[in-house]
Amino acid sequence: MKHIVIVGNGIAGITAARHIRKLSNNKITIISAESDHFYSRTALMYIFMGHMKYEHTKPYEDGFWKKNRLDLLRDYVEAVDVSQKTLKLQRQGKFAYDILIIASGSKSNKLGWPGQDLKGVQGLYNLQDLEAMEQTTKTATRAVIVGGGLIGIEMAEMLLTRKIPVTLLIREENYWENVLPPEEAALVSRQIKSHHVDLRNKTELQEILSDANGAVASVLTKNGEEIPCQLVGLTVGVSPAIDFLKGSTIKTDRGILVNRFFETNIEDIYAIGDCAQFIEPPIGRKAIEQVWYTGRMHGETLAYTICNQKVAYNPGPWFNSAKFMDIEYQIYGEVSAQPQAHEKHIYWEHENGQQSIRIVYHVATRKVIGFNLMGVRYKHAVCNAWLENEAIITEVMQNLRHANFDPEFFKKYEEDVVHQYNLMEPEQPIEVRKKKFWKIF
Amino acid sequence: MTKIIQKTGMALFIAAIAILIGSLFISNYQLADEVLKEVISESQLPHFKQNIEEIKGRTYTSKFIFLNDLDKVIQSTNTSINDYNQIGNQNLDNVSSIDDYNAGEYKVKLTKKATQGILTDHSLLMLWLTFGLGIIGALLYIIPKIAKSPGIKNDHIFHSANTSGKGWIGYIIGGLLILFYVLLYWYPQYITEWILLMDPISYSLNGGEASRWFFYGFLYTLAIVVMGVRMIIKYRHSKYHIIRTISVMFFQTAFAFLIPEILIRLNQPSMDLKNIWPLNYNFFYDYNLESLLSSGNLGLFMLIWGILLIVLAVPLFSYFYGKRWYCSWVCGCGGLAETLGDPYRQLSDKSVKAWKIERWMIHGVLVFAIVMTSAVLYTFFTGSGSFLFMDSYTIRQVYGFLIGAAFAGVVGVGFYPFMGNRVWCRFGCPLAAYIGLVQRFKSRFRITTNGGQCISCGNCSTYCEMGIDVRWYAQRGQNIIRSSCVGCGICSSVCPRGVLKLENGPEAGRFGAPILIGNKSITLEK
Ligand SMILES: Cc1cc2nc3c(=O)[nH]c(=O)nc-3n(C[C@H](O)[C@H](O)[C@H](O)COP(=O)(O)OP(=O)(O)OC[C@H]3O[C@@H](n4cnc5c(N)ncnc54)[C@H](O)[C@@H]3O)c2cc1C
Ligand code: SF4
Ligand code: SF4
Numbered sequence: 020m021k022h023i024v025i026v027g028n029g030i031a032g033i034t035a036a037r038h039i040r041k042l043s044n045n046k047i048t049i050i051s052a053e054s055d056h057f058y059s060r061t062a063l064m065y066i067f068m069g070h071m072k073y074e075h076t077k078p079y080e081d082g083f084w085k086k087n088r089l090d091l092l093r094d095y096v097e098a099v100d101v102s103q104k105t106l107k108l109q110r111q112g113k114f115a116y117d118i119l120i121i122a123s124g125s126k127s128n129k130l131g132w133p134g135q136d137l138k139g140v141q142g143l144y145n146l147q148d149l150e151a152m153e154q155t156t157k158t159a160t161r162a163v164i165v166g167g168g169l170i171g172i173e174m175a176e177m178l179l180t181r182k183i184p185v186t187l188l189i190r191e192e193n194y195w196e197n198v199l200p201p202e203e204a205a206l207v208s209r210q211i212k213s214h215h216v217d218l219r220n221k222t223e224l225q226e227i228l229s230d231a232n233g234a235v236a237s238v239l240t241k242n243g244e245e246i247p248c249q250l251v252g253l254t255v256g257v258s259p260a261i262d263f264l265k266g267s268t269i270k271t272d273r274g275i276l277v278n279r280f281f282e283t284n285i286e287d288i289y290a291i292g293d294c295a296q297f298i299e300p301p302i303g304r305k306a307i308e309q310v311w312y313t314g315r316m317h318g319e320t321l322a323y324t325i326c327n328q329k330v331a332y333n334p335g336p337w338f339n340s341a342k343f344m345d346i347e348y349q350i351y352g353e354v355s356a357q358p359q360a361h362e363k364h365i366y367w368e369h370e371n372g373q374q375s376i377r378i379v380y381h382v383a384t385r386k387v388i389g390f391n392l393m394g395v396r397y398k399h400a401v402c403n404a405w406l407e408n409e410a411i412i413t414e415v416m417q418n419l420r421h422a423n424f425d426p427e428f429f430k431k432y433e434e435d436v437v438h439q440y441n442l443m444e445p446e447q448p449i450e451v452r453k454k455k456f457w458k459i460f
Numbered sequence: 461m462t463k464i465i466q467k468t469g470m471a472l473f474i475a476a477i478a479i480l481i482g483s484l485f486i487s488n489y490q491l492a493d494e495v496l497k498e499v500i501s502e503s504q505l506p507h508f509k510q511n512i513e514e515i516k517g518r519t520y521t522s523k524f525i526f527l528n529d530l531d532k533v534i535q536s537t538n539t540s541i542n543d544y545n546q547i548g549n550q551n552l553d554n555v556s557s558i559d560d561y562n563a564g565e566y567k568v569k570l571t572k573k574a575t576q577g578i579l580t581d582h583s584l585l586m587l588w589l590t591f592g593l594g595i596i597g598a599l600l601y602i603i604p605k606i607a608k609s610p611g612i613k614n615d616h617i618f619h620s621a622n623t624s625g626k627g628w629i630g631y632i633i634g635g636l637l638i639l640f641y642v643l644l645y646w647y648p649q650y651i652t653e654w655i656l657l658m659d660p661i662s663y664s665l666n667g668g669e670a671s672r673w674f675f676y677g678f679l680y681t682l683a684i685v686v687m688g689v690r691m692i693i694k695y696r697h698s699k700y701h702i703i704r705t706i707s708v709m710f711f712q713t714a715f716a717f718l719i720p721e722i723l724i725r726l727n728q729p730s731m732d733l734k735n736i737w738p739l740n741y742n743f744f745y746d747y748n749l750e751s752l753l754s755s756g757n758l759g760l761f762m763l764i765w766g767i768l769l770i771v772l773a774v775p776l777f778s779y780f781y782g783k784r785w786y787c788s789w790v791c792g793c794g795g796l797a798e799t800l801g802d803p804y805r806q807l808s809d810k811s812v813k814a815w816k817i818e819r820w821m822i823h824g825v826l827v828f829a830i831v832m833t834s835a836v837l838y839t840f841f842t843g844s845g846s847f848l849f850m851d852s853y854t855i856r857q858v859y860g861f862l863i864g865a866a867f868a869g870v871v872g873v874g875f876y877p878f879m880g881n882r883v884w885c886r887f888g889c890p891l892a893a894y895i896g897l898v899q900r901f902k903s904r905f906r907i908t909t910n911g912g913q914c915i916s917c918g919n920c921s922t923y924c925e926m927g928i929d930v931r932w933y934a935q936r937g938q939n940i941i942r943s944s945c946v947g948c949g950i951c952s953s954v955c956p957r958g959v960l961k962l963e964n965g966p967e968a969g970r971f972g973a974p975i976l977i978g979n980k981s982i983t984l985e986k
Contacts, residue, residue: 030916062917069616070954075922078931080811180615213609311915316979323982333981340913342956345611345697349913349958396958399911403977424910424961426952428699 022046023325024106024116026096030311031292032122033057034318035325040087042326047088048116050108052095053145056081061311063149064173068180073146096123099267101285118287118325121264121275122318125257125293125309132253134227139235140251143174152250156181159249163187163238165224167194169341171254172207175216176344178250186217186246188224188238199391200356202366206375206393207343214344227251257309259294272296274307279331281321289325291317301334303353310339336406338399346373351402352389354379362388367432367439369394376436380412387415395432396424416440416449462604469600476594483586483653487577489520491530495573499566503555504537507544511536523571527649530570534563564648568672572652579656587657595686602690610697612954614923617806622877625807630877638874645865648672666724674721680796681717685709687799694802700949700962704788708795716792729755731762734790736769738829739891741864745856746840774891778898781964782905784947786895793884796873797925798948801881805950808880808927815927818887818944825863826893832859863888882925886944896943904964905947907940909933911977914959920951934959938974 023039025032028051036047062076084091095109099119106114127142129135139159141151162178164171167189175185191197193204194211211218223241230236237247259274270276270284274296281289292314293307300306308317316334323330340349354377358364361382368375374394380387386409390402401422405415415422419433434451441448493516500508511533520526538557545554558566579586621627643651651672658670658678666674688709695701711734720730729751737743743766752759777785787794808814835852839845845852872884885892899905907930914937920930926944930951933940940960952960 059916059918061915062919065917065919068614069619070614071918071922072618075918078916078918078935312912312976312978315912315976316981319979320981330981333979335978335980338912338978340915340957345609347956347958396910396961399913399977403911424958426698426700426949426961427963428703430699 020045021117022048022115023118023120024114025049025120025122026106027051027122027124027292027294028054028057028091029060029122029124029292029314030057031124031314031318032120034315035120035122035291035321036089036318037087038319038322039325040089042322042328045118046090048090048092050092050094050096050106050114052093052109053147055091055093056084058146060145063143063146064177067149067152067177096263098263099269099288101268101288104287119289120321120325121261121269121283121288121290121294122292122314123260123263123294126260127253128256128258129253130255132224132227134229134235135253137227137229137235137251138233139249140227140253142253142257143170144257152177155250156183159183161186161246161248162250162252163246163248164252164254165238166253166255167191167196168254168256169195170257171252172211172343174252174254175211176214178252179214179216183250184215184217186219186248187211188219188222188240190221190223192220194218196356198356200354200358200364200366200377202368203348203375203377203391203393204356206368206372207346207348209372210344210346257293259296259307261294279333280324280329281317281332289321291321301332303337304334312338336403338403346394347392347396349392349395349397350390351397351399352379352387352406354389354391363443365436365440365443367436369432374432376432378412378415378436378440380415384409385411385413387412390422397422398424412440413447413449417451420451462607465604466601469597469602469604472593472597473601474597476590476592476597479586479593480590480654483579483590483657484651485523487523487575487579487653489523489526489571489574490518490576491515491570491574495570499569499573501562503553504541504558507540507555508533508537510540519576520574523650526574527567527571530567534558534566567649568652568655571649572656572669575653575656579653583657583660587660590657591682595682598686599689602686602693605690605693606696612956613694614954617803623803623806625804625878630804634874634877637876638870641865641869641874644672644676645869651675662721665718665721668724677717677720680792681712683800684712684792684795687802688795691799691802695953698949698953701953704784704949705798707789708791708798711790712792712795729759729762731766732792733762733765734769735792736774736786736891737766738826738833738894739791739793739889740766741829741833741859741890744833744837744840746836749840774895775898775902778895778905779903782903782947783892783895783899783943783945784905784949784962787885787892787946788948791891793868793872793889794946797881797885801873801876801925804876804881805925806880806922807876807878808882808886808925810921810924810927810929812929815929818927821887822889822893822896822944825867825888826890828859828863829890832856863890880925880927882927882946885946886926892944892946899945900941900943902967904967904970905941906963906965906970906972907933907945907951908961908963908972909937909939910957910959910961911937911975912979913957915957917956919954919956920960923950923954925950930960936974937976939970939972941971 023045025036028049032049036049039045039047056077058076059078062071065071066073066076094111096106097109098107104116108114127144139155141148162183163186164174165188171187175187178185194208196204208218224238225241226239227235228237228239235249235251237245238251239245261271261275264271269288274294275283275290276298277283277290277295278298281291281295283290293309296307320330320332336352338351362379363382365378376395377391379389387405390397416437419436423431423433437449437451497505515529515533541555541557618624622629655670655672655675658675661678662668662670662674688705691705692702715734716732720732723730742748752763788798832855835847835850835855838847839852867888868884875883914934916931916935918931920934924930925948926946928942928945930940947962949962952962
C-alpha cells in the first residue's frame with residue numbers, strides 16, 4: 020500500500036483521488052489551503068449573487084470523504100523535497116509521500132500595472148477573493164473591470180446585483196473577439212450593454228490611482244481618461260499556481276511540464292489540472308488546459324496510470340460552455356474567430372439578436388469542424404459523434420434536429436439553419452424531414 | 461418608477477392582510493331566534509331553545525364571550541337531552557345529544573349568522589377592502605417584474621429574510637400559515653367572519669351561503685392564480701413553464717373550484733374530477749359512495765370515473781409522461797407548490813439522510829391509506845365496524861386528523877418557508893408514492909444529461925423542490941430517474957450550462973450508463 024498525496028482539492032485532484040480509491044486500496048491524503056472541502060469554483064458567482072450558499076457548491080456531502088477513506092488536510096504546501104520525498108507544510112511541517120500528485124490550479128494574472136496591489140484591486144479565483152469583494156462592495160459606488168474574458172463578465176454580472184455601476188475595459192472592438200467570431204462577439208457585446216454595463220472597447224488600462232488611504236480612487240486608461248471607482252477587477256486570465264515549486268528540481272515553464280501520462284521529470288511526481296503544461300499537447304488542444312472538465316479528465320486518466328493501468332491522455336473533440344448574462348453559449352469542435360480560407364461557416368441568427376447557430380465545415384472535404392451556439396442547446400453526444408466520425412456537412416444538415424437539446428415546447432430553428440445552408444450551396448439543397456406529430460408519444 | 465409601484469403594491473397587500481385579520485375583531489354578535497331552526501336539528505331544537513335564555517337577544521361585543529356562552533348552552537342542552545332521554549318517554553324515540561362534530565358545526569354556523577356590523581352592513585365593501593385590495597396589491601407588486609430581462613433571476617434569494625430559510629419574514633409567514641391551518645381545521649368558529657365575507661360569491665356560484673370549505677377553496681384558487689401570474693412572468697423565457705403554469709391554474713379554477721360549485725347548484729353530488737384516491741382519501745368513504753350511488757347516472761359516472769383514474773389514468777399517463785402529468789400539471793397541492801410555493805423551492809433538504817426518511821415516510825403513508833381504505837370498504841360492505849381487530853372508524857379518524865389535516869395542511873403548506881414547497885408531496889402524499897412507483901419502474905420519462913458539460917455548480921440540486929441531488933447524476937453523466945421527481949423542469953432551467961433535459965423516450969436504455977463524453981483515454985468497459 021502506497022501513500023498517495025495530492026496537493027489541491029479542486030476538480031482535478033478530487034477526481035484523481037476518487038478514481039484511485041475506486042481502483043485501489045492505497046492511502047490517499049489531499050492537502051489544500053483554500054477550503055476544508057472540495058467545492059465548485061465555477062459557482063463562485065452564484066454565492067455572491069445569493070443564488071446559492073457556499074454549502075450548496077460542495078458536490079459531495081461532508082461525510083463522503085471519511086466513508087471513502089480520503090484523508091483531508093487543510094494546510095499550505097510551502098516546498099517539495101523530491102530527494103527525501105517529503106513536503107514542507109506551513110502548519111504541520113514535514114509530510115512524507117510515496118506518490119505526489121500536484122493539482123494546485125491557477126492564480127489570477129496581474130500584468131504589472133502600477134497600483135495593482137492597492138486595496139480594492141482584485142481578481143476572482145477563490146473564496147478569499149469572494150470575501151474581498153464582499154468587503155469592498157459594502158461601500159463601493161462604482162467598479163471598473165479590466166479584461167474581456169469569461170471571468171470579467173461574471174464579475175460584471177455579480178456587481179450589478181449589488182447595484183454597482185460597472186465599466187468593462189476591453190482591448191478589442193467587441194467582447195472576447197479573439198475567441199468568438201465577429202457576429203457572436205457583437206451579439207454578446209449587445210447583451211452586455213443591454214444589462215447597462217458600460218462596455219469600453221479598444222480601451223486599455225494604464226494605471227490604477229490611489230486615494231490617501233492606499234485604496235483605489237480611480238483608473239487611468241491609455242486614452243488618458245480617468246474613471247473614478249472603488250473596486251477594480253483584474254480579469255486578464257489565470258496562470259498556474261506553482262510558486263511553491265521554486266527551488267525544487269521539478270521542471271516548470273509557465274506550468275509544470277508533463278508528458279501525456281502527466282509524469283513530470285521526477286519519478287512518482289505527477290501534475291494535473293490547471294497547473295499542468297503538456298510538453299507535447301494533444302492535437303487541437305492547448306498546452307495548458309484551464310477548464311473544469313479537462314481537470315476532471317486529467318484526474319480520471321491519471322488514476323488509471325497510478326493504479327497500474329498506464330494510459331495516455333487522449334481527449335476527444337474540444338467542447339465548452341459558458342453563460343453571458345441571460346445567454347447560454349456552447350461550443351463543440353473548432354470554431355475559429357476569423358473564418359479561414361479552407362472553411363465555410365453557416366451562420367443563422369434569430370431576429371431577436373440573442374440566439375445564433377454557427378456550423379463550420381471544411382471546403383474541400385466537406386467534413387464538419389465545429390458548432391457554435393448562442394441561446395440554443397445542442398447535444399454533446401450527437402455533435403461529438405459527428406466530429407469524431409468526421410461526418411460531412413450534408414449528413415449533419417439532414418439530421419440536424421437530432422442535435423437539438425432545448426427543453427420541450429421550445430421553438431426549434433434547425434430548419435432555418437438548413438435554409439441558410441441551402442442558400443449557400445444551392446446546387447444540392449437539403450430537404451428537411453419534418454417530425455411526425457405522433458412522435459409526441 | 462417600478463420600485464414605487466412595487467412598494468405601493470406591497471403596502472396595499474399588507475394593508476389588505478391587516479384589514480382581513482382586523483375584520484375578525486370588529487363585529488357584534490347577536491343570536492336571533494329565527495336562525496336557530498336553520499342550524500339546529502329538529503329534534504334537538506326544543507332542548508336548545510330551553511337553554512338559550514341567557515344568550516338570547518343579548519348583544520356581545522366580544523366573540524370570545526359569545527362563544528363561551530354558546531358552549532355553555534350546548535352543554536346544558538346536552539344535559540337536558542340526557543334528562544329527557546332518561547325520564548321515561550318510552551313511547552318516543554331518544555334524542556341524540558350534540559356530539560363534538562355537531563357542536564363544531566353549530567358554533568361556526570351560529571356565530572356566522574349572529575355576526576352584525578360593518579361585515580354585514582357593507583359586505584361588498586369589505587370584500588373589496590380585503591380580497592380585492594389584496595389581489596390588486598399583489599399584482600402591482602408582481603407585474604413590474606416584467607421590466608427585468610427574461611431569464612433566470614435568482615439574485616439575493618439566499619440574502620432575503622423571506623426566502624433564505626432563516627429570515628424573520630419567513631418565520632412570520634410560516635407562523636401565519638400554520639396558525640391559519642390550525643384555525644381552519646380545528647377552530648373554524650374563530651374565522652367565521654372570513655367565511656361570511658364569501659357569502660356574495662358563494663350565492664352567485666352555488667346558490668347557497670358560504671361554508672368554510674368554500675372560503676378555503678376560494679382562497680386557494682386565488683393564491684394559485686395570482687402567484688401563477690408571478691410564475692409565468694418569472695419563467696417567461698421558457699414555454700414549458702408557461703404552459704404547465706396555465707395548466708395548474710386552469711385545473712384548480714375549473715376542476716377543483718368552479719365545477720364542484722356548479723354541481724351543487726344543480727343539486728348533484730359535487731366532486732373534484734381530477735382528485736384521485738388515495739390523495740382524495742374520502743373517495744371510498746361510506747357517505748361518498750352512498751351519495752354517488754344514489755345520484756343516478758351522474759353519480760355512477762363519477763364513481764366509475766374515479767376508479768378509472770386510479771387503475772387506468774395513473775399507470776397510463778405516468779408511463780407515457782412520468783409523474784409530471786399529474787404532480788406539476790394537474791394536481792391542486794402541486795399547483796399551490798408550483799405557484800405560491802415557488803419562492804421557497806430552494807429550501808428542500810438535499811441530504812442522503814432526508815432521502816432515506818422520505819422513502820420510509822411516503823411509502824408508509826401509502827400503506828396507511830390502503831389499510832384505512834380497506835377497513836372503510838370492509839365496513840361498507842359487511843356493516844361490521846371492526847377490521848382485523850381494529851375499529852375502522854377510528855382508523856379513518858386518525859388518518860383524517862394526522863394525514864389529511866395535520867400533514868397535508870399544517871405541515872404541507874405551513875412549512876413552505878422552512879422546508880420548501882413540497883414537504884407534503886415529498887414526504888406525505890400517498891398518490892405521489894403510487895405514481896412514483898410507476899415512474900421509477902415503468903415509464904418513458906427521464907431527465908437526460910448533456911455529455912460532459914456539467915460544471916458541478918449545484919444550481920440544479922439547490923432549486924430542486926423535491927430535494928433530489930440532481931448534480932450527483934449530472935456530474936457523472938447519468939440519467940436522472942427518481943420516483944420523487946415531479947418533472948417541474950426547474951433544474952433544467954436554472955442550469956447555466958444547458959445540461960439537463962426532461963424527455964419521454966423508449967424504455968430501452970432509459971437508465972443509461974454513467975458516461976461523460978470527451979475522454980477517449982478511458983474506454984467504457986471497466
Ligand atoms: C470564477 C471562475 C469561473 C469559472 N467558470 C468556469 C466554467 O464555467 N467552466 C469551466 O470549464 N471552467 C471554469 N473555470 C475554470 C475552472 O474552475 C478551473 O479550470 C478548475 O477549477 C481548475 O481545477 P484544478 O483542480 O486544476 O485547480 P483548483 O480548482 O484551482 O484547485 C486547486 C486548489 O489547490 C490549492 N492550492 C494551490 N497551491 C497550494 C499549495 N501550495 N498548498 C496547498 N494548497 C494549494 C488552491 O488553493 C486550490 O484550492 C472558472 C474559474 C473561475 C475562477
Ligand atoms: S429533478 Fe428537476 S424536474 Fe425533477 S423535481 Fe427536481 S427540479 Fe423538478
Ligand atoms: S446546474 Fe447544470 S452545470 Fe450546474 S451542477 Fe447542475 S447540471 Fe451541472
